[in-house]
Amino acid sequence: MxxxxxxxxxxxxxxxxxxxDDSHTDVKARxxxxxxxxxxxxxxxxxxxxxxxxxxxxDALMRELQELEARHxxxxxxxxxxxxxxxxxxxxxxxxxxxxxxMLSLGNTYNRGEVAEFFERVRDGLDGEPFSxxxxxxxxxxxxxxxxxxxxxxxxxTRGDGQQxxxxxxxxxxxxxxxxxxxxxxxxxxxxxxxxxxxxxVLMPWDSFNRLNQSRADNEEPLFANPRNAASGSLKTxxxxxxxxxxxxxYLYFLLGSNIPEESHYENMQLARSWGFKVSEHTRRAQSVxxxxxxxxxxxxxxxxxxxxxxxxxxxxxxxxxxxxLGYTAKSPRWAIAYKFKAERARTKLLxxxxxxxxxxxITPVANMEPVELAGTTVRRASLHNEDVLLGxxxxxxxxxxxxxxxxxxxxxxxxxxxxxxDENATPIHFIDTCPVCGHKLVRYEGEAAxxxxxxxxxxxxxxxxxxxxxxxxxxxxxxxxxxxxxxxxERDLIKxxxxxxxxxxxxxxxxxxxxxxxxxxxxxxxAQSKQSDFARxxxxxxxxxxxxxxxxxxxxxxxxxxxxxxxxxxxxxxIDGVGPIIAQSVVSWFADERNLQLIERLQAAGVNxxxxxxxxxxxxxxxxxxxxxxxxxxxxxxxxxxxxxxHGGKNVSSISNKTSFILAGENMGPxxxxxxxxxxxxxxxxxxxxxxxxxxx
Ligand code: IVH
Numbered sequence: 001m002x003x004x005x006x007x008x009x010x011x012x013x014x015x016x017x018x019x020x021d022d023s024h025t026d027v028k029a030r031x032x033x034x035x036x037x038x039x040x041x042x043x044x045x046x047x048x049x050x051x052x053x054x055x056x057x058x059d060a061l062m063r064e065l066q067e068l069e070a071r072h073x074x075x076x077x078x079x080x081x082x083x084x085x086x087x088x089x090x091x092x093x094x095x096x097x098x099x100x101x102x103m104l105s106l107g108n109t110y111n112r113g114e115v116a117e118f119f120e121r122v123r124d125g126l127d128g129e130p131f132s133x134x135x136x137x138x139x140x141x142x143x144x145x146x147x148x149x150x151x152x153x154x155x156x157x158t159r160g161d162g163q164q165x166x167x168x169x170x171x172x173x174x175x176x177x178x179x180x181x182x183x184x185x186x187x188x189x190x191x192x193x194x195x196x197x198x199x200x201x202v203l204m205p206w207d208s209f210n211r212l213n214q215s216r217a218d219n220e221e222p223l224f225a226n227p228r229n230a231a232s233g234s235l236k237t238x239x240x241x242x243x244x245x246x247x248x249x250x251y252l253y254f255l256l257g258s259n260i261p262e263e264s265h266y267e268n269m270q271l272a273r274s275w276g277f278k279v280s281e282h283t284r285r286a287q288s289v290x291x292x293x294x295x296x297x298x299x300x301x302x303x304x305x306x307x308x309x310x311x312x313x314x315x316x317x318x319x320x321x322x323x324x325x326l327g328y329t330a331k332s333p334r335w336a337i338a339y340k341f342k343a344e345r346a347r348t349k350l351l352x353x354x355x356x357x358x359x360x361x362x363i364t365p366v367a368n369m370e371p372v373e374l375a376g377t378t379v380r381r382a383s384l385h386n387e388d389v390l391l392g393x394x395x396x397x398x399x400x401x402x403x404x405x406x407x408x409x410x411x412x413x414x415x416x417x418x419x420x421x422x423d424e425n426a427t428p429i430h431f432i433d434t435c436p437v438c439g440h441k442l443v444r445y446e447g448e449a450a451x452x453x454x455x456x457x458x459x460x461x462x463x464x465x466x467x468x469x470x471x472x473x474x475x476x477x478x479x480x481x482x483x484x485x486x487x488x489x490x491e492r493d494l495i496k497x498x499x500x501x502x503x504x505x506x507x508x509x510x511x512x513x514x515x516x517x518x519x520x521x522x523x524x525x526x527x528a529q530s531k532q533s534d535f536a537r538x539x540x541x542x543x544x545x546x547x548x549x550x551x552x553x554x555x556x557x558x559x560x561x562x563x564x565x566x567x568x569x570x571x572x573x574x575x576i577d578g579v580g581p582i583i584a585q586s587v588v589s590w591f592a593d594e595r596n597l598q599l600i601e602r603l604q605a606a607g608v609n610x611x612x613x614x615x616x617x618x619x620x621x622x623x624x625x626x627x628x629x630x631x632x633x634x635x636x637x638x639x640x641x642x643x644x645x646x647x648h649g650g651k652n653v654s655s656i657s658n659k660t661s662f663i664l665a666g667e668n669m670g671p672x673x674x675x676x677x678x679x680x681x682x683x684x685x686x687x688x689x690x691x692x693x694x695x696x697x698x
Pocket of ligand 1: 104105106107136137138139140141142143144200201253254314333336338
C-alpha cells in the first residue's frame with residue numbers, strides 16, 4: 001500500500017475541507033475518524049489480507065490526515081497511522097530498557113527423541129493430569145516485546161540480553177501489521193487488559209528480503225545473508241523512514257501478565273487476533289507425541305512454501321495454570337521447547353580465496369571450494385562478504401569448511417572443521433590491502449564493512465563494470481554489446497569510458513576484416529539508437545550509487561532535464577517522495593565531481609538525450625484491468641510492477657476475486673492464491689508475458 005506524502009498538487013479536497021473554517025471540535029473529530037478508518041483499513045490489508053478499499057482511496061484518506069495533522073500540530077499522536085511512514089527527523093538512539101519480565105529463550109533440540117522426552121517430562125511434572133501442547137511455527141526473526149496501555153502501543157523493546165533490550169518503539173511503529181491502537185472487542189468477547197505485554201517475532205518475508213538484497217546488489221552493497229539478519233539490521237536502523245520501506249512483518253505468540261483473560265494459551269492468542277494482532281493461523285493443539293511428530297513432519301516440508309522463513313517448531317503446554325506448575329529453569333521455561341529443523345550442510349575443502357572488484361570499486365572476497373552437493377545443487381563458491389566475516393571464520397590455507405544454504409538460497413561458509421587441520425602453523429588467510437587488479441591501496445570508509453579500490457578512473461574492472469552497467473537492458477539497452485565485447489574494446493584501447501562508445505566507428509570495430517563488418521555496423525547503429533533513450537534510463541545508466549531504476553524515474557520526472565538535475569540542492573532532492581537523504585547526498589556528490597560533469601558534457605555533445613516531458617501515463621494498455629501481483633520476480637521488484645500497472649492505466653488489487661482480470665504471477669506463488677485463481681479461472685501471466693503486454697513497441 002503506498003502512502004505518498006505531501007505534494008500539495010496531489011491533495012484532493014475532501015468534503016470536510018469545504019467547511020468554512022477548522023472549527024476545533026470538527027477538526028479533532030475528523031482527525032479521529034480518519035485515524036480510526038486508516039487503522040481499520042491498514043489492519044484489513046496487512047493483518048487480515050482482505051482490503052475493502054483501493055490503494056488510491058487509502059492514499060487519499062492518508063493525505064487528508066497528513067494535511068490536517070500538519071495544520072494542527074496540537075493534535076499530534078505518535079500512534080497516528082501517518083507515523084507509520086517514518087521520518088528522518090532526529091535519529092533513534094535506542095535507549096536501553098529493562099524488561100518487566102525477563103525474556104527467556106527456549107531449550108532447543110534437533111532430535112525427535114528429545115521431543116518425546118519433553119512430552120514425558122511434562123506428563124510427570126503434571127502428575128498425570130490431562131494436558132495439551134500447542135504446536136507453533138518457530139519464526140526466524142528477532143523477538144520483540146510490545147507494551148500496550150489502554151489499548152495503545154506505548155513501547156517496543158528488543159530481547160537484548162534477556163534482562164534489558166533496546167527501545168525500538170519508533171521503528172516498530174512503522175511495521176504495518178503491528179496495531180498501534182487496538183480494536184474494541186465485540187460484545188461477549190473479553191477485552192484487552194488495561195496494561196499488558198505481548199511478545200512475538202519481527203521478521204522479513206522472502207518478498208521484502210529478495211527485493212532488499214536485489215537493490216543492495218544493484219548498488220554493490222553487501223547482501224544480507226538471511227532474512228533474520230536483514231530483519232535485525234533493519235530494526236536497528238536509525239532512520240525510521242528507511243525501516244518503513246523495508247517491508248517488515250510481525251507475528252505475536254505470547255501474552256503476558258497476571259490479568260490475561262483466558263486459562264488457555266491458545267485461546268488467549270485467538271483473542272489477541274480479535275484485538276488486531278497478527279497471530280499465526282497454523283497453530284494446532286496436540287494431545288500426543290504422534291500428533292506433534294505429524295505437525296513437525298508436515299512443516300519440515302511445507303515451510304518451503306511459506307512467504308517467510310521458519311527455522312523450527314515451538315511446543316508449549318497450553319494451560320497457563322499448568323505452565324505455572326511446571327515453572328522455569330534459570331534459562332528457560334520447563335513448559336516449552338523448540339524443535340529446530342536441520343539446516344542442510346556440507347563439508348568441503350577450501351581451495352583459495354579470491355577477490356572481485358565491482359563497478360563501484362567494492363571488493364568482495366570469494367571462497368573457492370572443491371565442488372560439493374548441497375540441497376540439490378553443486379556448490380563451488382561462496383561469498384565471504386567482507387573482511388570482518390573473513391576474520392570471524394579464522395580461515396587457514398587448506399582448511400575444510402562447512403557450507404550451509406542460508407535461507408536456502410545463498411551458500412555460506414558457517415565454520416571451519418578445526419579437527420581436520422593437520423598443520424598447526426597453517427597460514428592464516430588475511431584480507432588484501434591492495435586492489436587485486438590495479439594494485440591501488442584499498443580504503444575502508446568509516447561505518448562501512450566493505451573495502452573499496454578508489455582508483456575508479458583507471459582500475460579496469462571498475463571501468464568495464466561501469467560500461468557494462470551503462471549498456472545493460474534496463475539502462476541504455478544496447479543489446480548487441482555484451483561483457484565480452486566491452487572487454488575486447490577496452491583491451492584494444494577503443495573505449496575508456498561510456499562516452500567513448502559514441503565515437504566508435506565501423507572501421508574501429510571491424511578493421512580490415514570484411515567478415516566482421518556486418519556486425520560492426522549493427523553495433524554502431526545500436527549505439528547511435530541508444531541516444532534516444534528515456535532520460536530516466538540515462539540517469540540510471542550513469543551508475544550513481546543508490547540510484548536504481550525506480551529512483552531514476554522519480555528524479556527524471558522531478559527535474560525533467562540534466563541542467564536542473566545538475567544544480568539540484570541536497571535539500572531539494574531530499575524533499576522528493578521516494579528519494580531521501582542518503583540518495584540525495586549520493587546524487588549531489590556525483591554532480592560535484594568535475595570528472596562526472598565532463599562526462600555529461602561529452603555525452604551531451606554526442607547527442608545523448610538529457611531531457612524528458614512530464615508523463616502522466618505511459619499507455620492505456622491496462623485500462624479497466626484489475627491485476628493481482630503474486631510471487632517473487634526477477635526482472636523488476638514488486639513495487640516496480642505496481643508502478644508499471646498504474647502507469648499503463650491498470651489497477652493493482654491485492655486479493656483475487658471474480659473481478660480480477662489476470663494475475664501477474666512470479667515464482668513461488670502461494671498455494672491458496674493458486675487454488676483460488678484456478679477455481680475462478682483467472683489467467684496467470686508470467687513476467688515476460690506481462691512485460692510484452694505493456695511493451696510500447698508492439
Ligand atoms: S515463545 C518463554 N514462540 O525463538 C517463551 N518463541 O529461543 C518465549 N520464536 O527467543 C518464546 N517463534 O525469538 C516462542 N512461536 C514462537 C516462536 C518463538 C520464534 C523465537 C523467539 C525466542 C526463540 C526461542
